[in-house]
Amino acid sequence: MRRLLNTLFVLSEDAYLSLKDDNVVVQIKDARLASIPLRSIEGILCFSYKGASPALMGRCAEFGVSVSFFSPRGRYYCSILGEKNRNVLLRREQFRVADDESRSLPIAKSFIFGKVFNCRWVLERVRRDHSMRVNAERLSSQSALLKTALNEINACSTLDELRGVEGNAAKDYFGAYDDLILHSKDDFYFEGRSRRPPMDRLNALMSFIYTLLTGDCTAALQGVGLDPYVGFMHVDRPGRVSLALDLMEEFRPIIGDRFVLSLVNTGAIKPKDFEERENGGIFLNDQGRKIVLAAWQKRKQEQMTHPFLNEKISWGLVPYVQALLLVRALRGDLDAYPPLLWK
């Protein structure tokens, strides 16, 4: 199994990244802050104004190190990824499947089945572990709704139908999401999903984490030779990584939402780690972003046993492993794509 390497976060606004002897050199003015061999990192997330030198970006592409750029306030700009894997046969197969609804539907169903199943177990877990503190009734009723949604997914005969079931299931799941928050409920509450801009602290956290997760999924897909822009369920749109969004569905509850909840419920993140902007949007501030990224990196290195492969891997490799399984399903080595089902 592939090893998960470290990720370099550049949070200093004035930092400039350059290349020297296959190392990424982080410098502010003339001071050299760090020099890290490209061989020992997986990706670079850069939140600085000055960015990176073209030489560095080119070398990163060669090494398969993904580089993502964000504004210092956390807005996502773009990513660059190398073309390490030029398996055109695989890509052709992917496009053929994407064009043929009868073939892409079973895969899309797997993605959504995984998502709803995982959503359900996120709710069930909290109901089991904290039955005295939460609104157990609402949790079990929403969980029951998700259970019926699982059957509906199997019965879907078109992608549009599937999208409908998915939308309803997401509504049912988020309907109980507020119950999962156990700590400082006056500051952290959830009334519904809001984005562009996120209107409360929880949405701000979720948006930020989903962005990181999208980046990881895109890199994973690109790494196994698939085209992240051609999706099976998400419609093609210029600049949208549809397949990464498809693949991400099953990870949203178990990797994204559970992580957000653990940040809030353990008190790792506090109201002062957020800021409000003129348009009413709530965003993480520098301090908050640091806390989240540090915890995120730690979580990625934690081990889990993959239920399908029955092998120990780190959470950070999960998108990569699922992308590999997707490749096998496309090639016909597996009868169907097995989503990650986590109880």
Added chain:
Amino acid sequence: MMVVVAYDVNTQTPQGRRRLRRVAKACTKYGQRVQNSVFECEVTPSDLLVLKHDLAGIIDLNCDSLRFYNLGAKYSNRIEHIGVQHHLPTDGLLMV
């Protein structure tokens, strides 16, 4: 796996000083300098072969020496550090 590369290059001649710089440069590609002539390289077995080959081609076998200490994949409890540190350990959180 983690491999510690330590080298001793005779610098009495200009050629020796040149070899020293070239050895350091080759090591930088694979790992981080932790002390003046000590590098900690986190490499794959194949990378290590390439690194060894590169270094062996640079040094003068009659007056320089190279040592490789293999610490394996679970190296973190085999390294202890006291005093100032000039590098950013790649197994920790990389945030600058």
